[in-house]
Amino acid sequence: MQLLRLAWAVTASALCFLLLLILHNQVLREGQLAAGTCEIVTLDRDSSQPRRTIARQTARCACRKGRIAGTTRARPACVDGRIVWTRQWCEMSPCLEDEGCDLLVNQSGWTCTQPGGRVKTTTVSGTTPVCTSHDHRGAGCV
Numbered sequence: 001m002q003l004l005r006l007a008w009a010v011t012a013s014a015l016c017f018l019l020l021l022i023l024h025n026q027v028l029r030e031g032q033l034a035a036g037t038c039e040i041v042t043l044d045r046d047s048s049q050p051r052r053t054i055a056r057q058t059a060r061c062a063c064r065k066g067r068i069a070g071t072t073r074a075r076p077a078c079v080d081g082r083i084v085w086t087r088q089w090c091e092m093s094p095c096l097e098d099e100g101c102d103l104l105v106n107q108s109g110w111t112c113t114q115p116g117g118r119v120k121t122t123t124v125s126g127t128t129p130v131c132t133s134h135d136h137r138g139a140g141c142v
Contacts, residue, residue, distance in 0.1 A: 033062035038069065038076035071122070073097070074112070094122065 033039060038061035046054040059076030061069040070079030071094040079092040087108075090101040095112035099120075102111045109123035 033060065035062050035064055036067075036078055037062055038078065040076060070094070089122075089124075095120075 038059050040057060041060050042056075042058040044056045046056075057076075059069060061076060061078055063069060063078035066081055067078040068081040068084050070077055070084060070092045072079060072092055074094065074096050077092075083089065083091045088103070089107075089110040090103055093101070094110055095101045096114075099112040099114050102113065104110060104121070104123070109121065112120045112122070114120075
């Protein structure tokens with residue numbers, strides 16, 4: 001009798017696990033992002049001007065409540081929505097660790113300055129940030 005109860009318990013557990021696995025796969029179907037993550041969808045570079053590269057990057061994010069798509073350490077990320085609404089871009093740490101962040105005067109974006117003098121300027125127009133890089137070597141945006 002106990003063996004039968006054990007068999008039913010194991011069977012019920014296996015069915016519950018299978019049901020949870022099916023539900024999980026339905027929620028995270030291919031193409032859907034897990035909450036709190038971002039991915040780069042498109043990246044276009046224009047190097048037609050000497051010593052200048054303009055890069056347009058489109059990212060897709062699945063941010064949790066109160067957070068919004070932004071940039072952290074030069075990668076798309078979900079950031080506190082207050083940063084975007086108040087246009088205090090440097091608070092989301094958009095630059096790499098060795099770069100300095102400065103807010104543009106009109107708060108339309110930020111600059112990341114590397115120790116070697118290369119400056120990357122990112123402007124936000126609507127919902128599309130555009131990175132423009134200037135340096136003496138003509139290197140492009142990252």
